[in-house]
Amino acid sequence: MHTGLKIAAVAAAAAATFGTAYGVGSGVAPVITENARERQPAHETHDTGRAETETAAETVPGGLQVSDRGYTLDLERDRLPGPAGELRFTIRTGGRPLTSYETEHGKELHLIVASRDLTAYRHLHPVRAADGTWSTPVSLPKAGDYRVFADFTPRGATEGLTLGAGLGVAGTYAPAPLPEHSTTARVAGGYEVRVDGTLAAGAARELTLTVTKNGRPVTDLDPYLGAYGHLVALRAGDLAYLHVHPHDGGPGPEVSFTATAPSAGTYRLFLDFKHDGEVRTAAFTVHAA
Numbered sequence: 632m633h634t635g636l637k638i639a640a641v642a643a644a645a646a647a648t649f650g651t652a653y654g655v656g657s658g659v660a661p662v663i664t665e666n667a668r669e670r671q672p673a674h675e676t677h678d679t680g681r682a683e684t685e686t687a688a689e690t691v692p693g694g695l696q697v698s699d700r701g702y703t704l705d706l707e708r709d710r711l712p713g714p715a716g717e718l719r720f721t722i723r724t725g726g727r728p729l730t731s732y733e734t735e736h737g738k739e740l741h742l743i744v745a746s747r748d749l750t751a752y753r754h755l756h757p758v759r760a761a762d763g764t765w766s767t768p769v770s771l772p773k774a775g776d777y778r779v780f781a782d783f784t785p786r787g788a789t790e791g792l793t794l795g796a797g798l799g800v801a802g803t804y805a806p807a808p809l810p811e812h813s814t815t816a817r818v819a820g821g822y823e824v825r826v827d828g829t830l831a832a833g834a835a836r837e838l839t840l841t842v843t844k845n846g847r848p849v850t851d852l853d854p855y856l857g858a859y860g861h862l863v864a865l866r867a868g869d870l871a872y873l874h875v876h877p878h879d880g881g882p883g884p885e886v887s888f889t890a891t892a893p894s895a896g897t898y899r900l901f902l903d904f905k906h907d908g909e910v911r912t913a914a915f916t917v918h919a920a
């Protein structure tokens with residue numbers, strides 16, 4: 632899976648839904664199964680005296696480190712000459728590029744690129760060459776400071792991780808203020824997405840996102856990478872990364888998630904959903920108490 636943070640979040644969902652036959656959405660059941668498996672090592676450590684260390688490690692959110700658990704995100708260039716270009720990178724371990732990954736939600740690696748001011752967001756799926764080099768075209772809306780997140784699970788690992796690195800895009804820019812708190816987001820194409828529920832620090836909370844188009848509920852969302860929605864939360868200030876998945880299999884209009892904020896503060900939520908064959912992103916600013 633992704634990060635300790637995320638696992639804590641999805642584990643709560645697993646507790647709520649494990650054993651219930653959700654047949655809709657091919658990604659839902661595997662998420663729960665994998666979490667059940669991942670939680671086992673943590674339980675085993677309780678008898679070994681390592682539990683305290685493991686717990687401390689799990690409280691560090693993903694995406695804040697360029698190197699973690701022996702894996703390093705190595706961007707070929709940490710600057711782009713302009714907003715459109717190609718990103719190339721490797722995940723290095725033991726001095727060599729990693730070439731063996733678990734598949735999560737249909738992909739070996741999910742790449743998020745977000746502007747430091749949290750107004751720009753891209754969820755990309757790079758292609759890996761045999762030598763372990765990943766590459767993807769990227770088209771960003773403006774120059775500025777960005778952060779790149781690689782979300783992956785090394786083959787055979789029981790837990791995924793998210794590494795983060797800075798990326799500068801040359802050009803003149805003015806950082807935007809964080810968009811104000813809002814429970815609705817307008818998305819091109821006549822869509823509006825509403826978020827119900829609140830994030831809480833250190834406690835699992837349900838967030839429900841409701842998708843409408845031209846005022847009507849959307850009940851035929853397309854599955855996208857094995858789920859009806861993918862939600863990423865980035866913490867304002869340091870861009871700590873939280874990736875959660877839906878625990879309800881319906882194709883809309885509601886998609887529900889369980890998430891645990893690592894701290895009180897302000898977060899920017901990005902929901903990727905697919906409808907009429909196109910992937911769209913709704914963004915919200917929310918506060919965690």
Ligand SMILES: [Cu+2]
Nearest residue numbers: 741742754755
């Ligand atoms: Cu992805």
